[in-house]
Every structure is written in C-alpha cells, then in structure tokens.
Amino acid sequence: MADQNTTSASDKAYWAANVRTIVIILVIWAVISFGFGILLRPALSGIQVGGTDLGFWFAQQGSIIGFLILIFFYAWRMNKLDREYGVEEE
Template identity: 60%
Template sequence: MSANSKAYWRANIRLVLLLLSIWFTVSYGFGILLRDWMDQFQVGGFRLGFWFAQQGSIYVFVLLIFVYVYRMNRLDAKYGFGEGD
C-alpha cells in the first residue's frame, strides 16, 4: 500500500469515527442519558428529550450522511481517488 493510500484511509477512518461519535452522542446521550434534563425545554410543543429520542437522532443521522458524502468527495479529490481516476 502506498503512502498516499495509507493517508487516505487514515483520513477516512478518522472521519467515520468522528461522525459515529456525533451520532452516538445525539442518539444515546441526548435521547437516553440526558433526556430528563432536556425535557425542561420544548421544540414545537414537545419536550426536547422526547424529540431527540423520537426524531432528532434520525434527522442528525441523515444530515451526517450528507456530511460524509461531501467530505468523502473532497478526500477523494485531495488524494486522487475520484470517480474518473
């Protein structure tokens, strides 16, 4: 494996771990562990802890998919692994 490939995969794994940690924090942390504390706030008439447990983690997951696609396209271009290469 070339040094370029190793750097690419290192950046890829770092990005995946970052995005998974964000999703874990939102879904498990906000939706379960901090739910009681977050219930003192409201979003659209619903308690915030309930909203994160039911909807928020799904929205964040979909948003993270788009962030992943955007960042991977930039990484592909940076390391020369684009679709045309």
C-alpha cells in the same frame, strides 16, 4: 480482483483521514440518539417542546434529521478527499 496494486503512503494517509472523519461523525451520531434521546434525556427535561421535552423530540424526530445531515456530510467530505488524495474513480 480489478485492483491489487501495492498501497502507497498516500493511500494510507487517505485511509487515516477517512477513519478520522468516521470517528467524528460516530460521536455526533451517538450523542444525538443514545445521548439526547436516551441517556441524557433527564438532563434535558427542563427544555419544553410542544407539550413534552427536548429528549422526547430527539428520540422521535431530531435524531433522524441529524442522521440525514451526517450521511450527506460524509458523502460530500469523502468525495472531496477522494480527489485530494487522487484515489477517485475514473
């Protein structure tokens, strides 16, 4: 392996920050797809969108748009964390 150095406290903090970010994003990820698109659809049925309800829109389009935002947010946030913790590539 190119890099087998020992892990420092800062590396551990970096990993913890990464895991925190992942958990937050996964919660949103689940809410916009499994939540609004499937489980919570009956609760959203009062909100009309173009001939159907909001849950249908989330299941067929809204979740996908949300996924895009989440991925780019993660990439931006992690590249920032990489620099903050000094673990970026040269």
